[in-house]
Amino acid sequence: MAPKPDIETAAADLRRQLARRLxxxxxxxxxEWRAAVEAVPRHLFIPRFHRESESIGVTAWEPVSPxxxxxxxxxxxxxxDETWMTQFDGRDTDWSDPKPISNATPTSSSTLPSLVVRxxxxxxVREGMTVLEIGTGTGYSTALMCHRLGSEAVTSIETDEGVARRAREALSRSGYTPDLVVADGRAGHADGAPYDRLIATCGLRNIPPAWLEQVRHGGVILTTLRGWMRSLGLVKLTVTGDSASGWFSADEPSFMIARQQDAPESLGMIPGPEEGTTRGARYGPEVLTSSGPAFLAQLAAPDVRFFSMRDDSGTTSTFVLDSVSRSFAVLTPWTNGWQVRQGGPRRLWDAIESAVAIWEEYGSPNRAAFGVTAGRKAQVVWLGNPDGPQWPLPR
Known part of the structure; x- marks a missing residue:
């Protein structure tokens, strides 16, 4: 029987297979990027991780290690080509006695390679360019950029000290020495500016003004915008002067939201049964979960979250709560459709229905029909062109 290949030989073969599939x-x-995928040892960056288990009725993750x-x-x-979870609730796993994890929120991961390389x-990028990465994570994507551009061209920021330390160790073992910074990525890193490119591997509610200042004129910002309900998608912006503009991609890659922009723990006050005014609703709660309409709902009501609850009579209502303005909308089944009860400074369901109606009027296009213009003081998402319908991003 032939001896089993050593781990480095086996890993090199698996990297070549992965590169061929991608x-x-x-x-x-x-x-150039294929050479990077074939060279960077992903197994050094995720020596241990968690995968979602097949338990019925509860989301759980089981530990994976040699x-x-x-x-x-x-x-x-x-x-x-999978995303593997490496941290939950900002706490590290005790790998001396690992156990399945449930009722926890992932806070760090190694993103699936297909999204990383895409x-x-x-x-x-081209030779001689400098890149600022927001969200070092495991350091795998950092290593790919170091291989492509040279370590001296790459600066990466991570908000979690423990995550940053492990990434630094893995990068060092792999032979890469980028400039690693532990800080709030929204502030960028002025010491290395101006950068030719900025890439973020966490979701943001808006484009931080510091990024506009630290990326050179003509440079590119590639990031995911998202809200408290859902991801908006990947947007590629070109910086011109003190603003940047560009388009969303057609699909919807999603990253964990930046910890500094995570939603408040409280959803807001549940309104009493007599609060607000009631009318028939043009759309029901399905617009909050259907891909296209939900994109518009997130734009129209950026500070909203929702949940459904059954009352004593067995009727299930959907509560849409704005934790910033304290506005609310409650959707309840009514004859052959829905009725909505709204209250507070904003008529949330009016805003959502208006946005979805505009989207339908324009032919229900995918995300590639939407763009972003981001300045230091105002940032908007627009449909079709910068003079078309607009929705402001939260400041």
Whole structure:
């Protein structure tokens, strides 16, 4: 029987297989990024992680390491095109006695390689450029950029000290020495400015003004915009003077929201049964979860979250609560449709219905029909062109 290959030989073969799959799917388009995928040892960046288990009725994650599943399965999983969770609720796992995790929120991960390389390809870098990365995470994407551009061209910011420390160690073991900073990524890193490119691997509610100041004229910002209900999507902006503008991509990659912009714990006060005014609703709560309409709902009501609750009579209502303005909308089944009860400074459901109606009037286009103009004082998402319908991003 032939001896099993050592871990480095097996990992190198799995990297080549991964690169071939990504290239076949049209995500890996340039030989420079293919060389980076084939060279960077992802297994050094995620020596242990969690995967979602198949438990029924509850979301849970089971620990994965060479010790828990065996070296061969662990290595195979590392080089699959999957996102693996590496931290929950801002706390590190005790890997001396790992256990399944449930009732927890992921706060750090290693993003699926297909999304990583797709974003790096879209970043459109060339030799001699400098890049600022927001969200080091495990350091895997940082390493890919170091391989492509040289460590001296890459600055990466991570908000979590423990996550940053592990990334630094993995980068060092892999032979890369970028400038790593532990800080709030929204402030950028002025010491290395101006940058040619900025890429963010966390979701933001708006474009931080510091980014506009630190990316050179003609430079590119590639980031995901998102809200408290859902992701808006990936947007690529070109900086011109003191503002930046560009378009969303057609699909909807989603990243964890930046910790400094996470939603308040409280959703807001549940209104009493007599509060507000009631009318028939043009749309029901399905617009909050259907991909296209929900994009518009997030734009129209950026500070909103929602949930459904059944009352003593068995009727299920959907509560839409704005934790900033304290406005509310309550949707309840009514004859052959829905009725809505609204109160507070904003008529939330009026705003959502208006936005969805405009979207339908324009032919229900996908996200690629929307763009962003971001200045230091005002930022808007527009439909069709900068003079079309607009929705402000939260400041």
């Amino acid at each position: 290239e076949k799917d049209g995500l890996l388009r340039s030989p 010790e828990t599943v065996g070296r061969e399965q662990w290595l195979r999983l590392v080089y699959t 974003m790096l390809e879209d970043l459109d």
